[in-house]
Amino acid sequence: MPIKIASFNVNSIKMRLPNVLNWLDKNNTDVILMQETKTIDDNFPSLDFKQKQYNVIFNGQKSYNGVAIASKFEINEITRTLPLYDEEKNEDNQARFLHVKINEINIFCLYLPNGNPAPGPKYDYKINWMRRLIKYTKEIYDSNEPLILGGDFNVIQESIDCYDISEWQNDALYLEKTRRHLRELINIGLVDAYRIKYKSAKEYSFWDYQSGAWQKDNGIRIDLFLISPEIVDNLVDVGIDKTPRGEEKPSDHTPIWIHLE
DNA sequence: ATGGCTATCATTGATAGA
Numbered sequence: 192m193p194i195k196i197a198s199f200n201v202n203s204i205k206m207r208l209p210n211v212l213n214w215l216d217k218n219n220t221d222v223i224l225m226q227e228t229k230t231i232d233d234n235f236p237s238l239d240f241k242q243k244q245y246n247v248i249f250n251g252q253k254s255y256n257g258v259a260i261a262s263k264f265e266i267n268e269i270t271r272t273l274p275l276y277d278e279e280k281n282e283d284n285q286a287r288f289l290h291v292k293i294n295e296i297n298i299f300c301l302y303l304p305n306g307n308p309a310p311g312p313k314y315d316y317k318i319n320w321m322r323r324l325i326k327y328t329k330e331i332y333d334s335n336e337p338l339i340l341g342g343d344f345n346v347i348q349e350s351i352d353c354y355d356i357s358e359w360q361n362d363a364l365y366l367e368k369t370r371r372h373l374r375e376l377i378n379i380g381l382v383d384a385y386r387i388k389y390k391s392a393k394e395y396s397f398w399d400y401q402s403g404a405w406q407k408d409n410g411i412r413i414d415l416f417l418i419s420p421e422i423v424d425n426l427v428d429v430g431i432d433k434t435p436r437g438e439e440k441p442s443d444h445t446p447i448w449i450h451l452e
Numbered sequence: 453a454t455g456g457c458t459a460t461c462a463t464t465g466a467t468a469g470a
Contacts (some may be wrong), residue, residue, distance in 0.1 A: 254460050305470055400457035
């Protein structure tokens, strides 16, 4: 069954609601994964999505983080937390994860921690979160069901994913340890969907609000779809839609998308 | 001119983002 899936770090669903609804109107998107909704579940604007025939599911919290999925197809929730494998730290109250099934496809919507400053407790949290994601992804991957990881990964995997990597050498998004963990996740058997079609293109999904980064195209590609082999077989097209970043009151991220047959 | 935006929450400033 053909399906069009997008991922968009909205940087507050309240501020970005017009942008998101406008984008959905212009693009025939069946499923949109959203990150940084920055609102508690009681305040999520469900009705605006329902009026457009989208089912919605959200995992939010006050002020920060928060993920959500809107889908024209039925959403079956599997979990909203990554399992805790580290027995010493058995608590995580940050809303960064949703695992759902839509049309028999496993879909993770994730907002991976930023991790700055590194080193420090925030970086430790990032790496631990990645370890949890790797373990959980292995479990699901080993079930031999189709799997899509989509979201804001907060990792610059290679220098071609950045306008000027010399400025990011000591950043939590580019440290060797960070990239090794993303590589370990990918090596489970996933593929960066964008790089299937664009082997060496320098296209970005985030531009800082500061310093005229958008105008200078000083961007980084940190929003990704990592897909399992059966999804690769059905991949029809993939892309990054830069248009919303240049519009009024934009998010600092822009939507990425995949089309499956 | 080497840079200084945006959102949230609580109160005109701190915190977080990347």
